[in-house]
Amino acid sequence: MKRSLLVPSLLALVALAGCGQEQASKSGKLQVAASFYPLAHFAEQIGGEHVQVTQVLPGGVEPHDYEPSPGDLRAISDAKAFLFNGGIDPWGDRLRADMEKNGVIVVEMAEHVDVLQNTAHEHEEEEHGEDGAEHEEEHDHGPFDPHFWMDPLSAKKEVIAIRDALMTADAAHAEEYRRNADIYLEKLNALDRQYREGLASCAIKEIIVSHDAFRYLANRYGFSTLPINGVDQEEQSARAIAELISVAKEKHIRTVFFETTASPKLSETIAEEAGAQTQVLHTIHGLTTEEGRSGETYLSLMERNLVHLRSAMQCQ
Ligand SMILES: [Zn+2]
Structure with a gap:
């Protein structure tokens, strides 16, 4: 229409x-x-x-x-x-x-x-088979x-x-x-070399991110992401959030990422519940006016992301 x-x-x-x-x-x-x-x-x-x-x-x-x-x-x-x-x-x-x-x-x-095809939520739908229809609607994003x-x-x-x-x-x-x-x-x-070397030896191989924007990065450098929201920023159910909190505790995840163009509230809640801290992981969808003014670029933000990832994943 x-x-x-x-x-x-x-x-x-x-x-x-x-x-x-x-x-x-x-x-x-x-x-x-x-x-x-x-x-x-x-x-x-x-x-x-x-x-x-x-x-x-x-x-x-x-x-x-x-x-x-x-x-x-x-x-x-x-x-x-x-x-x-x-x-x-x-x-x-x-x-x-x-x-x-x-x-x-x-x-x-x-x-x-x-x-990469959009399959991030498939196993979750399997897990909650009974309300599968509802989930399908929630996760109606592109192919x-x-x-x-x-x-x-x-x-x-x-x-x-x-x-x-x-x-x-x-x-x-x-x-x-x-x-x-x-x-x-x-x-x-x-930049690829920096990531390869920087993420070669890390104690933690899973990170919690605010929306499902990091799968290409994670696939390339051998870690995985637990997104709070989906590929198109669609929100997860309260049950999925509760699961995320218990996974964070179980895997000793100490950092929950949030992004600059969306509310950090959910990341803060999960971090608080799991005894973790919050940190920025930039999706580089766009630069804010301040970022533009202060000379940030794709490369500078990717380099800062690497610093934050190395800290969250406890890399040597
Ligand atoms: Zn996105």
């Missing part, structure tokens, strides 16, 4: 794009639109001075279930390339056909990474986990896909895009 609202407004915007185009050619830069922070940031790293990136979602908002406003979409109506994640930003899927018809290069990250960027090696695949899109959209600067991408890919390799 949202489709019928969005598509005509995009068509109207494309028709109006004439006034925007003048501005675009004035700046002389390749106009790139990106759904939310990590994609916009990667595009900026690759594009450098030749690219102007417009991030559709404002920094501090939760991308799950976000619907862009007409103003958000107007800002991207003269983009030559459009980057979206898949799964977390279904509105990107709805814009895709129209954009491609208008010659825009569209890249969906889900088509370039190895996706796959969209948090690819949290794994540095999946992030590399995104960077390569974005690089290729920029090289196609603006062949005149292709070699610079390739060079910039190589530099950033090397930084992601270094």
